[in-house]
Amino acid sequence: MAGSVGLQRVIEPPGVLPQAAWRLDASPEIGPDEVRIRVRRLNLDAASFRQLAEKHGGDGAKVRAEVLDIVATRGKMHNPVTGSGGMLIGVVEEVGPESPLGVEPGDRVATLVSLTLTPLRITDDLRDWDGLSEQVPADGTAILFGRSIVGVLPGDLPAELALAVYDVCGAPALVDRVARQYRDPTVLVLGGAGKSGSLSLAAAKRAGARTTAIVVSEAERDALAGAGVADEIAIADARNPVEVAEKAQADITVVCVDVPGCEHGAILATKPGGTVIFFSMATSFPAAALGAEGLAADVTMLVGNGYVPGHAAFAVDLLRTTPAVRALFEKRIAGD
Amino acid sequence: MAGSVGLQRVIEPPGVLPQAAWRLDASPEIGPDEVRIRVRRLNLDAASFRQLAEKHGGDGAKVRAEVLDIVATRGKMHNPVTGSGGMLIGVVEEVGPESPLGVEPGDRVATLVSLTLTPLRITDDLRDWDGLSEQVPADGTAILFGRSIVGVLPGDLPAELALAVYDVCGAPALVDRVARQYRDPTVLVLGGAGKSGSLSLAAAKRAGARTTAIVVSEAERDALAGAGVADEIAIADARNPVEVAEKAQADITVVCVDVPGCEHGAILATKPGGTVIFFSMATSFPAAALGAEGLAADVTMLVGNGYVPGHAAFAVDLLRTTPAVRALFEKRIAGD
Numbered sequence A, B: 001m002a003g004s005v006g007l008q009r010v011i012e013p014p015g016v017l018p019q020a021a022w023r024l025d026a027s028p029e030i031g032p033d034e035v036r037i038r039v040r041r042l043n044l045d046a047a048s049f050r051q052l053a054e055k056h057g058g059d060g061a062k063v064r065a066e067v068l069d070i071v072a073t074r075g076k077m078h079n080p081v082t083g084s085g086g087m088l089i090g091v092v093e094e095v096g097p098e099s100p101l102g103v104e105p106g107d108r109v110a111t112l113v114s115l116t117l118t119p120l121r122i123t124d125d126l127r128d129w130d131g132l133s134e135q136v137p138a139d140g141t142a143i144l145f146g147r148s149i150v151g152v153l154p155g156d157l158p159a160e161l162a163l164a165v166y167d168v169c170g171a172p173a174l175v176d177r178v179a180r181q182y183r184d185p186t187v188l189v190l191g192g193a194g195k196s197g198s199l200s201l202a203a204a205k206r207a208g209a210r211t212t213a214i215v216v217s218e219a220e221r222d223a224l225a226g227a228g229v230a231d232e233i234a235i236a237d238a239r240n241p242v243e244v245a246e247k248a249q250a251d252i253t254v255v256c257v258d259v260p261g262c263e264h265g266a267i268l269a270t271k272p273g274g275t276v277i278f279f280s281m282a283t284s285f286p287a288a289a290l291g292a293e294g295l296a297a298d299v300t301m302l303v304g305n306g307y308v309p310g311h312a313a314f315a316v317d318l319l320r321t322t323p324a325v326r327a328l329f330e331k332r333i334a335g336d
Helices: A046-055 A060-074 A159-167 A170-179 A195-206 A218-225 A241-247 A263-268 A285-294 A311-321 A323-333 B046-055 B060-074 B159-167 B170-179 B195-206 B218-225 B241-247 B263-268 B285-294 B311-321 B323-333
Strands: A010-012 A035-044 A086-095 A108-111 A120-122 A135-144 A150-152 A186-190 A210-215 A232-235 A250-255 A270-278 A300-303 B010-012 B035-044 B086-095 B108-111 B120-122 B135-144 B150-152 B186-190 B210-215 B232-235 B250-255 B270-278 B300-303
Touching (some): A086 A135, A086 A159, A135 A159, A159 A195, A159 A323, A170 A195, A170 A270, A170 A311, A195 A250, A195 A323, A218 A323, A241 A263, A250 A263, A263 A270, A285 A300, A285 B285, A285 B300, A311 A323, B035 B046, B035 B159, B046 B060, B060 B120, B086 B135, B159 B311, B159 B323, B170 B195, B195 B210, B218 B232, B218 B323, B250 B263, B263 B270, B311 B323
Parallel strands (some): A186 A250, A210 A232, A250 A270, B186 B210, B186 B250, B210 B232, B250 B270, B270 B300
Antiparallel strands (some): A035 A086, A086 A108, A108 A150, B035 B135, B108 B150, B120 B135
């Protein structure tokens, strides 16, 4: 098992898995069950990019310098403040003889595991990136282990679009699974106009749920209104628990807002016996656990697992069959 | 709703719930649906006490001074590093005319909500506490809101024992609920010799599960072996994922170890389709979410909600009917 989960790439501290490691060995030579990817583009996790952009007051050059510094220091794009990473796309360059991933040199792929555990080397100083969006054109190499997940890019979608969908594809798949455990559920999505939020709404709608979205602004409301995936849309600050709970009471609440402090609103807005699914990397474990206890809230709280079997194909299918959601994604990629 | 969840006690920042607040108003005058408790004893959360003890190198006087400082600064015993609190016992002093809690002046009670959201004032400088254990004799006042949980202390158990059980009573109740969703499950408990761990094992056993405990030392193994709640006991470092996964593969894994870094071992030790329940306040949300994704692990991950209806009575009943588990608790209270 040691090799398949990448222990051989961990430099410090010893004994932990690559995601928990402070520093990885990102050298491009591969082991027998590894795969080397020639990197074309990184997609930074929304919480990570937001933290970097706010820290540097929107100065793209400083954001770029810090991303380069993180990758050089840690051997991976693992934001030490948010604990999150993102994903990448590239072309398969070399496949070890014992790799079980089923890819071949030349395949255009997206990695479906987080950048927080992917050995990464940047070789172009990110010179084609302005530091102003989470989509980062890049050249370099990345390593995949035996136990990993990789998706060959669909031929009918632009690479940027596929990457953006793959980045959040765990969310709609898990929403689908949970919604089908309830009878005629109501589903509330905090941050419904974003990537994971709009796909979660689409998944809930397809599973037969009645859907409510909470968004932060009139612009987001108008953008989402045309998508046809939210039966109701309310404008509220997701960090204000009383405001959120007054807008909706749901069987299932999905947190897709990439700012801290949304745990209590989600718990208060969920009916007894309901489920809260936390997808935001800004979620605080103690705030969720102690918040539910403090409110005497009998709700099931799920850590949003980014992996559900078949998640990538499920999300791509949602995008193909919901043109308005695709339009939301395209607008976002264009730098909205 | 504003009053029932204690918004009137939040000083800063405005608009958040008491648990999320930096500072609460702990003044002893009560509102119409509040209850004032005369405090007798605090039970600090294990992660919080450990952090304070390690920070001060086991110097009890410094630990006591910092606890006093936290309570004076924040108006609650909310450790800013661990984000956790604990519980308290005391005597009901005054009940507002609109309180729904059903208690009367003179009742000996334990608060079943976290100290992180309980307005608290200490008036005795904790002079009877040596700073060397998580059980803190104290005098002062605490406030309960309308939407809260309070348990009258059982007459047949010493107060310290009841408090220690109430502190972790969410764990066995949730383990029971999850175990009954599986057929003939195997349940693995990381940290099986501790308070929440031993009660979780007892609950799993009663639900018909086959149980395995992972403990950190031979002393813990020997202490737990006599309790009859673990079918197998293995010694391992819960922070070493490969070691944990080699010891057991379970349908349900329960994390009760109050140190950071146990997420990946728990995920690796859980079978596909299984459930991980995180009860440790030292759990990192991103480590859990990204770890499962990085390992392509199709497991359900639950934030251990400290509230399940009937949890206090359930835990007390487990203790009464499992004398060896009661003995573990008594040993721990005695300062083991």
